[in-house]
Amino acid sequence: MDVKLKNISTSVPKKDHKGKVSGQLAYISDVKVENMVYGVLYRSQVAYGKIKSIQLPDLPEGYEAVGAENIPGPNYVKIIKEDQPIFANEWVNYIGEPILMLIGKDLDILYGLLDEVKIEMEEHQAIYTLDEAIKQKSTTGVTLANYEFGESLESISAIEQGAYQIIEEEYDTGYQEHVYLEPQGMLGIYKEDEIVVQGSMQCLYYIKNALITALACGDDDVSVVQSPTGGGFGGKEEFPSMMACHVAVAAKAVKKSVMLVFDRSEDMVVTTKRHPAKLKYRTALDKEGNILSMCVEVFLDGGANVGLSSVVLQRALLNSAGVYKIPHFHAKGYVLKTNTVPNGAFRGFGAPQSFAGIESHIAHLSKLANIDPLEYKRKYLVKQGDPTITKGNFRDPILMEDMIEDLLNASDYKKKKVEFETFNQQNLRYKKGIGTSLFLHGCGFTGSGERDHIKAKVRLYKSKDDQVSLKISNSDMGQGIFTTLSKIVAKELDLPYEEVLYPYPDTKEVPDSGPTVASRTTMIVGKLLERAAKKLKAQWQHGVEQEVTEDYVHREMIPWDEKTFTGDAYPAYSWGVNFVEVEVDTLTGNVKLEKVYANYEVGKVIDDRVMKGQIDGGLAQGLAYGYLEKMTSKEGRIQQKSITDYGPPTSMDVVTIQSKVFDNPYADGPYGAKGAGELTLIGGAPAVQSAIENALQTPFRQIPITPEVIIESLWTREGEEG
Amino acid sequence: MIKFTLNGRKIDTDAPPTARLLDLIREDFNLIGTKEGCGEGECGACSVFVNNLLQNSCLVPIGSIEGADVVTIEGIMESEQFKVLDESYSEAGGVQCGYCIPGMVMASAALLSQNPHPSEDEIREGISGNLCRCTGYNMIVDAINLAAKKGDGLWQKK
Secondary structure: OOOOOOOOOOOOOOOOHHHHHOOOOOOHHHOOOOOEEEEEEEEOOOOOEEEEEEEOOOOOOOOEEEEHHHOOOOOOOOOOOOOOOOOOOOEEOOOOOEEEEEEEOOHHHHHHHHHHOEEEEEEOOOOOOHHHHHHOOOOOOOEEEEEEEEOOHHHHHHHHHOOOEEEEEEEEEOOEOOOOOOOOEEEEEEOOOOEEEEEOOOEHHHHHHHHHHHOOOOHHHEEEEEOOOOOOOOOOOOHHHHHHHHHHHHHHHHOOEEEEEOOHHHHHHHOOOEOOEEEEEEEEEOOOOOEEEEEEEEEEEEEOOOOOHHHHHHHHHHOOOOOEOOOOEEEEEEEEEOOOOOOOOOOOOOHHHHHHHHHHHHHHHHHHHOOOHHHHHHHHEOOOOOEOOOOOEOOOOOOHHHHHHHHHHHHOHHHHHHHHHHHHHHOOOEEEEEEEEEEEEEEOOOOOHHHHHHOOEEEEEEOOOOOEEEEOOEOOOOOOHHHHHHHHHHHHHOOOHHHEEOOOOEOOOOOOOOOOOOOOHHHHHHHHHHHHHHHHHHHOOOOOOEEEEEEOOOOOOOOOEOOOOEOOOOOEEEEEEEEEEEEEEOOOOOEEEEEEEEEEEOOOOOOHHHHHHHHHHHHHHHHHHHHOOOOOEEOOEEOOOOHHHHOOOOOOOOOOEEEEEEOOOOOOOHHHOOOOOOHHHHOHHHHHHHHHHHHHOOOOOEEOOOHHHHHHHHHHHHHHHO | OEEEEEOOEEEEEOOOOOOEHHHHHHHHOOOOOOOOOOOOOOOOOOEEEEOOEEEEHHHOEHHHHOOOEEEOHHHHOOOHHHHHHHHHHHHHOOOOOOOOHHHHHHHHHHHHHHOOOOOHHHHHHHOOOOOOOOOOOHHHHHHHHHHHHHOOOOOOOO
16 A cells, blocks of 8 residues: 555554564564674672772683773773773772673573672772762762853842742652663674674664774774664663673674673663752742742752763753743753762653753742642743743744643633542542643754754665665664654655655664754754755656765754853754643552643644654653652662562553644744654653642652652641641 | 473473573574563563463473463464454554564453453553553553454454
């Protein structure tokens, strides 16, 4: 069946459906190559210390050890800073940091040998928690990154002096673990003249660049191929670069192909997570509870290396005022080092922490003004033409008021509030509540990242028999870009969708169209593909091999200056409103989701079904971040080593989500599309908190709001009330 | 020597009785549709049928399957029931990264065999041992609901 696309949003069968539904598509752990051995990593058992000596057991024939001395290039994983060793050989900075790799045919034998490795370590005083790091933030090496911007503290201080009251709040957010169903895996294939690295990944060229540095080799000596990727959510953004360095260094050293696949407990304990954060708010109010000024401080627990944390902090700060126009705003933020597993990219990238914090704070302020939280929020909602907190501009139409009105009607919000109040008065044990969240997501890289760092290039190839293929470096990790990007090209060329090919990318075949991150793929890469397809169409010659390329063109707005933190931080924004109803059991502290409503605006939907998948999956993760998923670290050790210990949602925890997507085409996106993947997660946690607060009439200043947190707050309140 | 049936084929194996059925399926028979997601019986990615019952093959020692009938996703791929599930998962958009899907399809088949017309709650319960991190489950619930309708009559045959 040929599908010619009339309306771009109409759903089509997903390109990779068949292989996935039957399980016959080979993920990296399903792959076997000739002369393949396994690698296992010996990891530090000490949070902070100096390696004094390494003693290896006698290795049987065919078993070898690889470490820092085998790295041809410098011993670091190229990300942003040079602070993450491939194999730690002097200092170790967290429990789980790789020190060496054992290689051989049999995994059981390898695990046995790992137990016999003896490393003598000189232990030093570690920093285990964000609170400790905040106290020591002036100590050399603790602050890994910091930014400050907004109105001067002098002028804010003057406003505060004339204020009726000043409200200070602190808000804490916890770890979040990706729990992609496919654990991390990477294979380094040894060939005479090159190393091929294949695996589960989001960013082929991040890996390739890391390999060129680590192997000190030329561009042609290494290539990177994406395997089917069983979920990413940011967890396969920068972390796979380290694994790629491990298998490539090992393959080169032992002249065999080396497979490194984590089991779940290793994956949970050593891979990057969402940054735990502390957010501090200081807000001046007038007598009626109107906001006069606000100062925000953001502290992110970076873990042991900076990794991408500075960029995560940027996004956290850029979202620190939420969707609100706050008069006289000032913000500063820090990434602080702790001797814990490094934190990194996770869907939302700093924004979920900020939105949880600001939505909570604003709702708490509304109580002082004696106004419904949603009404109070609407008073401050940004409008088209308003400045951003970095003196940029919200230049495109904003549909938030329509989206809110729609959900007020759909949920019968006002009636529900009254009903729930009555219900709660009549019921001692169960309490019902309804809550809301308003949010946005800046699409694409922050500031001039696309122009200065990424410089994306896309290619379309047409064979002699007129078969068109996408040649781009972006990964389908489940989000559906095989389908959506192929649709854009098919529609532009007026070809049946099935006839446009998008094979798993291989850096030998595809140019660097940038990483698959930051809600940039559809908007940025999709737009380049749309342009490339237009160009190919204009030059189309039947029966002739043809190739067209397109390069990123920067649309200049208010230039972004990272030093002063001013200008347009993003080319465009996607928007969302969530309403959530819960029932809280005050005896057990359990929270049951009852209804979830979600409206979004992402420019234009490229495939209705793919979009719904992003909404349902993103919101499930976001809601769970607010009340269900809890990960902790104790003296540098992650405490939750299994999925059940951690508690991501099962099918029983989720309810039907009533969602709608509003059309608002964006000129610089393909068919008007903006980013969608991260946006859907962001509103979940603040909406669930708002609903729990409404049910219990108690403020919370942290997520996740677990049953323990609820019970404790009820006891505290009982104590206060006598 | 342990004897059992795998996808209708008689098998003799000298693998140790403590070996995991999951490893035997994947390593010795190269049946890659059975995935390992956690190795602790928590995620359901390795779901297979043992004597028509849904089991996490990572928790099944080979010693316990003497004489048993083991069926993996490869064993049902040609069936009418699978075709209906395949279509329904596609139509409902139940597949994203795909890693949980073969296990989810096995759980769906198990549920529908026992209960050809499940309610939404029964579907949610039926797949509650299978984790999915991409979809938030709702489109999978829709897929199973659709398969129940499309495959009306098909599931009772068994």
